[in-house]
Amino acid sequence: MFYRDALEVYRARPLDAFAWLAHGFGTRGSAAFGNGNLATLRQIHSSRCLVADGKAGCLGEGDALLEQRPGILVGVKTADCFPILLVDERRRAVAAVHAGWRGVAKGIVKAAIEQMARVFSTCPEDVHAAIGPGIGACCYEVGPEVAGRFGIQSCGPVKLDLADQIRTQLLQAGVAAERMYLAGLCTRCHPEEFHSYRRDAERAGRMYSVVGIR
Numbered sequence: 001m002f003y004r005d006a007l008e009v010y011r012a013r014p015l016d017a018f019a020w021l022a023h024g025f026g027t028r029g030s031a032a033f034g035n036g037n038l039a040t041l042r043q044i045h046s047s048r049c050l051v052a053d054g055k056a057g058c059l060g061e062g063d064a065l066l067e068q069r070p071g072i073l074v075g076v077k078t079a080d081c082f083p084i085l086l087v088d089e090r091r092r093a094v095a096a097v098h099a100g101w102r103g104v105a106k107g108i109v110k111a112a113i114e115q116m117a118r119v120f121s122t123c124p125e126d127v128h129a130a131i132g133p134g135i136g137a138c139c140y141e142v143g144p145e146v147a148g149r150f151g152i153q154s155c156g157p158v159k160l161d162l163a164d165q166i167r168t169q170l171l172q173a174g175v176a177a178e179r180m181y182l183a184g185l186c187t188r189c190h191p192e193e194f195h196s197y198r199r200d201a202e203r204a205g206r207m208y209s210v211v212g213i214r
């Protein structure tokens with residue numbers, strides 16, 4: 001469902017169906033996105049959503065950036081956390097979401113869908129959700145306290161499937177399962193392709209994932 005193009009950017013094939021849409025999930029090898037039309041956030045692992053509204057540059061603190069105006073790419077940067085690109089097919093509105101365990105526990109995914117509904121009159125059933133590369137359950141051991149935030153009771157460390165938690169939150173927000181596209185690529189397992197904070201700590205770079213209306 002995902003493929004890597006000649007620019008070393010991953011794309012979700014179902015989103016290619018929309019000629020009015022631009023999207024991509026960056027890798028270590030991909031060049032920077034945007035020529036002065038990229039809008040980003042200072043990411044703080046929150047459930048805070050902002051609307052770009054035609055502006056580029058860093059627009060403040062938050063973890064989901066929404067847009068409906070053409071010509072602006074909204075982007076999030078990740079290295080193990082999950083980038084999620086939301087596309088409202090009917091209203092032609094988009095959002096880029098940064099989702100680590102803290103943000104997911106705080107409900108960032110649901111908050112982004114709700115904010116799209118408020119600002120763009122988005123119906124959740126019109127939303128396509130592409131979940132990009134992030135840390136897989138294979139590599140993501142968390143303690144009982146973090147697991148407990150997701151309703152998993154344990155006395156010791158457990159493997160957390162964060163992508164699955166994101167899917168659950170999308171379902172709860174009203175997004176259809178058949179409109180969720182999961183890259184299924186673990187950032188820690190593929191050092192040649194992806195930066196990984198868990199693997200490389202402070203040396204890890206960050207990858208941008210972007211979406212926008214052409």
Ligand SMILES: [Zn+2]
Binds near residue numbers: 186
């Ligand atoms: Zn892995």
